[in-house]
Amino acid sequence: MAMDKIVECVPNFSEGRRTEVIERILDCFRNVADVKLLDYSKDADHNRMVVTVVGQPNALAEAVLNAMHRASQLIDLTQHQGQHPRMGATDVVPFIPISNVTENEAIELSHYVGEQAYARYGIPVFLYEKSATAPNRENLADIRKGEFEGMADKMLLDEWHPDYGENHPHPTAGVTAVGMRMPLVAFNVNLDTSDVNIATKISKKVRFIGGGLRYCKAIGVELEQRNTAQVSMNLTNYTKTPIYTTLEMVRMEARRYGVKIIGTELIGLCPAQALIDCAKYYVQVDAEGKADLSAYTSKQLIDKAVEYLLIENFTERTVLENNF
Amino acid sequence: MAMDKIVECVPNFSEGRRTEVIERILDCFRNVADVKLLDYSKDADHNRMVVTVVGQPNALAEAVLNAMHRASQLIDLTQHQGQHPRMGATDVVPFIPISNVTENEAIELSHYVGEQAYARYGIPVFLYEKSATAPNRENLADIRKGEFEGMADKMLLDEWHPDYGENHPHPTAGVTAVGMRMPLVAFNVNLDTSDVNIATKISKKVRFIGGGLRYCKAIGVELEQRNTAQVSMNLTNYTKTPIYTTLEMVRMEARRYGVKIIGTELIGLCPAQALIDCAKYYVQVDAEGKADLSAYTSKQLIDKAVEYLLIENFTERTVLENNF
Numbered sequence: 001m002a003m004d005k006i007v008e009c010v011p012n013f014s015e016g017r018r019t020e021v022i023e024r025i026l027d028c029f030r031n032v033a034d035v036k037l038l039d040y041s042k043d044a045d046h047n048r049m050v051v052t053v054v055g056q057p058n059a060l061a062e063a064v065l066n067a068m069h070r071a072s073q074l075i076d077l078t079q080h081q082g083q084h085p086r087m088g089a090t091d092v093v094p095f096i097p098i099s100n101v102t103e104n105e106a107i108e109l110s111h112y113v114g115e116q117a118y119a120r121y122g123i124p125v126f127l128y129e130k131s132a133t134a135p136n137r138e139n140l141a142d143i144r145k146g147e148f149e150g151m152a153d154k155m156l157l158d159e160w161h162p163d164y165g166e167n168h169p170h171p172t173a174g175v176t177a178v179g180m181r182m183p184l185v186a187f188n189v190n191l192d193t194s195d196v197n198i199a200t201k202i203s204k205k206v207r208f209i210g211g212g213l214r215y216c217k218a219i220g221v222e223l224e225q226r227n228t229a230q231v232s233m234n235l236t237n238y239t240k241t242p243i244y245t246t247l248e249m250v251r252m253e254a255r256r257y258g259v260k261i262i263g264t265e266l267i268g269l270c271p272a273q274a275l276i277d278c279a280k281y282y283v284q285v286d287a288e289g290k291a292d293l294s295a296y297t298s299k300q301l302i303d304k305a306v307e308y309l310l311i312e313n314f315t316e317r318t319v320l321e322n323n324f
Numbered sequence: 325m326a327m328d329k330i331v332e333c334v335p336n337f338s339e340g341r342r343t344e345v346i347e348r349i350l351d352c353f354r355n356v357a358d359v360k361l362l363d364y365s366k367d368a369d370h371n372r373m374v375v376t377v378v379g380q381p382n383a384l385a386e387a388v389l390n391a392m393h394r395a396s397q398l399i400d401l402t403q404h405q406g407q408h409p410r411m412g413a414t415d416v417v418p419f420i421p422i423s424n425v426t427e428n429e430a431i432e433l434s435h436y437v438g439e440q441a442y443a444r445y446g447i448p449v450f451l452y453e454k455s456a457t458a459p460n461r462e463n464l465a466d467i468r469k470g471e472f473e474g475m476a477d478k479m480l481l482d483e484w485h486p487d488y489g490e491n492h493p494h495p496t497a498g499v500t501a502v503g504m505r506m507p508l509v510a511f512n513v514n515l516d517t518s519d520v521n522i523a524t525k526i527s528k529k530v531r532f533i534g535g536g537l538r539y540c541k542a543i544g545v546e547l548e549q550r551n552t553a554q555v556s557m558n559l560t561n562y563t564k565t566p567i568y569t570t571l572e573m574v575r576m577e578a579r580r581y582g583v584k585i586i587g588t589e590l591i592g593l594c595p596a597q598a599l600i601d602c603a604k605y606y607v608q609v610d611a612e613g614k615a616d617l618s619a620y621t622s623k624q625l626i627d628k629a630v631e632y633l634l635i636e637n638f639t640e641r642t643v644l645e646n647n648f
Contacts, residue, residue, distance in 0.1 A: 211569075245576075249573070287582075288579075289581040
């Protein structure tokens with residue numbers, strides 16, 4: 001299914017304790033054609049579950065709508081307690097374009113799910129992130145401020161009328177944020193020093209907030225067991241701030257401390273294209289711009305990327321698309 | 325005067341035609357202790373003059389206030405025509421910290437000038453850029469929208485009450501925007517190719533809008549007479565996005581095209597610190613982090629920076645502080 005359209009969804013549900021409820025929500029993603037449940041994690045303290053699911057757009061949308069419906073039937077926010085802020089039984093539904101899907105197609109998918117969630121189940125929806133209809137709705141934390149308990153009053157304000165639905169929350173299921181965001185790539189670079197201060201100084205130069213790369217967040221981390229320091233990064237848009245750029249900028253800053261890179265790690269899943277883009281860069285550098293990139297298969301380029309990027313923990317399953 | 329506090333100011337006046345008026349405004353910056361007029365440019369089509377002046381903070385503030393007063397006496401905006409948008413006889417007054425002055429000190433200076441412009445001469449002031457008191461006042465274009473002719477109505481709105489003054493413009497001198505901004509560094513990198521497409525592709529990776537460095541704007545430019553392509557950059561905050569980072573990132577991207585850097589240029593004046601920061605980076609890289617930077621004078625570090633950064637058009641006067 002290499003040429004299929006693939007979208008990822010990471011819905012968050014406000015249930016992290018009752019196994020029966022958790023399983024019945026997860027069932028909405030199991031044994032569904034063209035949909036695959038990749039992972040879920042639940043937390044009793046947070047009283048919350050995060051699901052990772054991929055699939056073809058239409059099939060995925062229907063599975064997500066079913067899960068939103070089931071969560072609205074089984075979770076009563078008037079009775080819900082947990083440490084994580086929340087405003088809905090289904091709290092937030094991010095859609096992430098992975099393969100052969102444009103950003104606009106994924107945004108349209110989020111609109112469809114938002115519209116249908118209210119039309120079918122009476123769950124009001126705020127569109128957020130790249131789907132947002134106003135700048136103050138881009139940030140989830142701004143939408144969710146006041147949480148379930150404050151939402152009835154908040155939604156009476158003109159500026160907080162939902163994108164789909166009337167100006168009041170569902171009585172027990174609250175409201176849900178639905179939107180498109182780009183995939184996160186979590187990429188860590190290990191240094192040949194145990195001095196975390198150096199990793200921190202490098203982080204501050206590489207990350208956006210310090211004047212560095214636009215879509216890069218970074219911190220310095222001490223890996224005590226390995227006796228090394230690490231620059232730990234989240235890339236919030238790998239198409240604009242590619243992995244190789246972050247690696248080369250870490251290398252560039254590390255040189256002023258006489259420090260070298262000894263290896264890297266990808267945390268979680270990484271879209272194939274994020275690796276392919278890196279391989280193309282390094283193959284061209286080696287060939288001084290004269291390589292014929294069409295001579296390589298995607299698989300070969302991914303292998304090249306792992307080699308050039310010095311990724312230590314790579315497995316086939318690291319590539320998101322290889323999981324289904 | 326190496327340890328003196330030095331601030332730059334680049335006031336814009338709405339007069340680019342009448343030599344008598346221009347000279348009388350410039351006189352406010354001539355023969356003033358601790359103030360030096362570095363440059364001015366006037367444009368008859370724009371009917372506008374841009375002055376570049378540096379000095380010690382208090383002396384500079386008084387000179388600028390005198391010039392604002394004189395402009396308010398000699399320029400009548402009800403009679404003013406020109407292609408450049410404007411709202412005041414003195415249209416905008418940016419203060420730029422250069423040496424031994426913190427950003428906060430320069431912001432305080434802008435507040436003082438704003439307060440005194442109204443108290444002494446009845447000129448209402450909007451604080452803008454880093455001095456702005458609200459996000460919608462950061463951008464000069466937003467403040468100036470409607471220009472002199474629309475300002476009487478605009479200032480009646482609560483959100484456009486000036487930071488200093490009442491809610492109406494000076495009848496003939498309008499209103500002035502005063503604020504602190506960081507110095508711009510204009511830095512161009514010449515490539516060993518005449519293909520401007522390569523320069524453009526590199527620009528798009530290096531600049532903020534493409535996912536690159538936060539405080540970098542860049543375009544590809546063709547230098548026909550020199551038969552070379554150039555990455556032309558404006559660095560809007562050289563302390564956070566240093567010159568060396570932009571050079572190394574251009575070099576890194578150029579490598580994928582088999583293209584090398586043949587030289588660079590600084591356009592206009594460059595603060596000494598911007599060069600010193602680069603020298604420290606490269607000296608440490610050469611010494612694998614073990615250089616004793618205190619062994620170098622500022623002058624030596626600037627010379628090192630010129631060498632490492634491959635600056636072709638450097639003269640003593642390129643360093644802003646060497647001009648007074």
